Amino acid sequence: MKHAGPVVVALMALVSLDIYAASPKPSGFLSDYDRLVEGEYLEAFWVDLSRIERTSAPRIQLGEIETAGSKNHKGVSVADCVGWLRQDLLASQMISDDASAPYRLDLAITHMDPGSAAKRILAGEFGAGHAQLQIEGRVIASESGEVVAECAERRRSSGAIGVQDLAGDAGPHIIEHLVSLISDDVANELVAAFTKRSGM
Numbered sequence: 001m002k003h004a005g006p007v008v009v010a011l012m013a014l015v016s017l018d019i020y021a022a023s024p025k026p027s028g029f030l031s032d033y034d035r036l037v038e039g040e041y042l043e044a045f046w047v048d049l050s051r052i053e054r055t056s057a058p059r060i061q062l063g064e065i066e067t068a069g070s071k072n073h074k075g076v077s078v079a080d081c082v083g084w085l086r087q088d089l090l091a092s093q094m095i096s097d098d099a100s101a102p103y104r105l106d107l108a109i110t111h112m113d114p115g116s117a118a119k120r121i122l123a124g125e126f127g128a129g130h131a132q133l134q135i136e137g138r139v140i141a142s143e144s145g146e147v148v149a150e151c152a153e154r155r156r157s158s159g160a161i162g163v164q165d166l167a168g169d170a171g172p173h174i175i176e177h178l179v180s181l182i183s184d185d186v187a188n189e190l191v192a193a194f195t196k197r198s199g200m
Helices: 005-018 080-089 117-126 163-167 170-196
Strands: 019-022 045-049 060-066 101-113 131-141 147-157
Touching: 045 131, 060 080, 080 101, 101 147, 131 163, 131 170, 147 170
Parallel strands: 060 101
Antiparallel strands: 019 147, 045 147, 101 131, 131 147
8 A cells, every 4th residue: 555655646647638629619609719829828818998997806707507419328418517517617716606697707608518438448549539628708888788808618538548448438537628628718717808907
């Protein structure tokens, strides 16, 4: 057991290195994919700074989470993803259920696939069986109804090249982890965009 510590540390490092950001694929949820550029945290982000008011404590209401285009899989449902996404985002510092917030964040889970455990074990290092998740979002000004920001993020993982699947299909757990990572990126990107910085 004295070697368990280093083994666990090594495995966790392998898992963290095995998650990749990929270019989001247009689903039709956003109004203009061509204007998306790489943000501070997200692979694809756009914000119209002339239409937002940056404050020291910005507030955004969490709105609808659409799931059109996604389907349930063995061990993980679209409803699971919605629940994880809502829970993670509501834990952030600026997103809440407050209907009086000046902005609303609407989201869509446009692709969710837990992949294949068998393929990950056999050839995960070559990209086989990867779990994949894409989430898109748009921020709307509550008063005007105008879209002031849009984002899209797609991530994939082979579960430490199949190691996580040795104890059973890790696909659902990988998807849950990808939801958490994307939620963090969305929340951090919005904080960076909507928060008034010193000297501004």
